[in-house]
Amino acid sequence: NAGVTQTPKFQVLKTGQSMTLQCAQDMNHNSMYWYRQDPGMGLRLIYYSASEGTTDKGEVPNGYNVSRLNKREFSLRLESAAPSQTSVYFCASSSRQGANTEAFFGQGTRLTVV
């Protein structure tokens, strides 16, 4: 029962490098999300996909791009990593976008940009 799977779990990048964080869910959920967690800031929404084929910006989208590859997969790309993007990244999914929707989270990716 995998739920939401994120890869990698840890990553160190040099400033200016690019990388893609992968996320897949096996719960047949329609909606998927990317959050970042920084000390003292809680979780902040980067991008989300309410349904397959749609993506929308969240609170902190600058420096990121996303792709909803299919219903299962939602990737987050850093084109040119900056030290300010050092953070823990969480992917989440829910059955639909709306009030009564429990979000299920992956294990997170700890990204360090040096």
Place this chain on the structure above:
Amino acid sequence: AQTVTQSQPEMSVQEAETVTLSCTYDTSENNYYLFWYKQPPSRQMILVIRQEAYKQQNATENRFSVNFQKAAKSFSLKISDSQLGDTAMYFCALSGNTPLVFGKGTRLSVIA
């Protein structure tokens, strides 16, 4: 815009005692849900309890209960008989027509 405020960055409680974590929120929506998530050192986000805004009865899950004051836009979490395994970050979150919005979290330490 929806906002969630947790005013207690850190708290501690003795094992077997009761502790209350505070949360206030703001939303213009009528249909919304409130959640408490727990994040232990493993980093996993675990749903603790949820409350439907249109229900007056406070939600309860075993040792966890909430005090939901809709008019005051307050949603506190009470943990009874605290256990060492309750040591974690706790996040209050609000869900409406937009994705979950989180507070900044409260770090709870349970002391033996």
